[in-house]
Amino acid sequence: MAGKQATLDAADAVQPDNGGSKSARTRQRILDAAAKVFREEGYAGARLADIAAAADTKAGSLYYYFASREALVEEVLDEGLDRAFGETRRRVDALSADTPTIDRLATAIRAHLETVLKLDNYTSASIRMLGHVPEPIRARHMKRQAVYGAYWRELLEAAGAAGELRDGLDLSAARMLLLGMLNWSPEWYRRGRLSPEEIADQAAAMALGGLRK
Amino acid sequence: MAGKQATLDAADAVQPDNGGSKSARTRQRILDAAAKVFREEGYAGARLADIAAAADTKAGSLYYYFASREALVEEVLDEGLDRAFGETRRRVDALSADTPTIDRLATAIRAHLETVLKLDNYTSASIRMLGHVPEPIRARHMKRQAVYGAYWRELLEAAGAAGELRDGLDLSAARMLLLGMLNWSPEWYRRGRLSPEEIADQAAAMALGGLRK
DNA sequence: GGTGTTTTCTAATTTGAATTAGAAAATACT
C-alpha cells in the first residue's frame, strides 16, 4: 500500500516526499487526471475508466491508491477549496497593511476568479461538483467550506465597517450573489477573446460598482 | 399510449386538453415530480424510483408516459427555460414603451431571479442540471437557450446604446457574470430571512450599480 | 354486467460501471 491522505498544507514542504517517490508521483498523476475529468464531465459523467485513461493507467489500478471513487471525489473537492482559499488569502495578505478594505475585496475577487478561469481543474471541479455529490461528502465539504465563506464575510464586513459600502446592502445576500457571479464562471468560460485577467477586471469593476457607496 | 410532446406555449389554451383528461393530469404530475426531484438531487442523484415515489406511482409506470429517463430530463430542461424566459419577457413587455432601458434591465433581473427563488422546480432544475447532462441533450438545449441569451444581449446593448452603461464595460463578459450571479442562486438559496423579492432587489441594485454609468 | 381499452403494477431482465481477486510485471535490495 502507498496511499496516505495528502493534506497539502504548507506543512508538507517539511517532509520532502511528495513529488518525491515514484509512487507519490503516480498518485498525484491520478488525482490530477480526476480533477480534469471531473471538471470536464461533472460528477456523474466522469467514469473511473475515463479518469484512468487520462492518467494513462487502468481503472482497476486506481484502487491501489484510492479506496473508492468517492475517496477520489472528496480529495479533489478538498484540494479545490484549498487552492482557491490559499491563492485568495495569499494575494490579499500580500497587500500592505494600510490598503483600504475595498481594495482588499477587489483583490480577493480577482484572485478567486483568476484561479477558476485559469482552468485550475481542482477548483473548477470542486465548484461544479459540490451540489451534485452524495450527501455525506457534501456535508463534510461544506463544513470545511464554511471557513472560506467566513473569510469573505469578514472582507465584506470590514468594508462595511469602514463605511465604504452602499447603504441598504444586505451583506449576506451580497456575499452569495457575488460568489455566485464568480462560481458560475466554469459553466461558460472557454479560452477565448478575453483573458482570465481581463474577465477578472470586469468582474471586480462590476462587483465593486454594485457594492460601494 | 398517451404520451405526446407537451410544448407549453400560449397556444395550448386553444386545445383544452392539458389539465383535461386524467391521463394528461397524471403525465403532468410525473413531470412535476421529476422537476422537483431533479432540482433537489441533481441529475445524477435523482433515481427514477425517487421520481415515481414523488408522483405517487412506481418506476415502471413512468414508461407509459415517457420513453426514457432522458426524455424526462429533456422535457424538464425545456420547460424550465420556457418558464424563465416566459416570465421575464412577460414582465419586461408589461412595461410602458417609454421605460428607460436600464429599468427594463432591472425588471428582467428581478423577474428571472424571482422565478428561480420561488422554487420554480423546472427553472431551478434546468439551471442546475444543464452542465451535467449527457452531451446530445445539452447540445439540443443550448441551442434553444441561445435565444434567451440573445434576449439578454439585446437588453444590455439597448442600455449601452442609450448611453446608460459605464465606459469600458465588456457586454459579453458582463452578461455572463450577471447571469451567473442569478443562476448560482439555486445552490445556496433556502427559504429564510429574506424573501425572494428582497433578494431580487439586492441583486438588481447590485447589478445595476455595477453596470450603469 | 360484459367487452374492449387504458393505465398501473410486479417481477424479471439488461446494462453499465464500480469494485475485487489474483496473476503478472516491474522495481528494489542483497
Added chain:
DNA sequence: AGTATTTTCTAATTCAAATTAGAAAACACC
C-alpha cells in the same frame, strides 16, 4: 542473479439502476 516488495494489469464479480414484459386492475362504453 535471486528474492522480496511494490505496482499494475486482466478478468471476474457485484451492485445499482434503468428498462422491459406481461399480468392485473381500473375505467369507459354499450
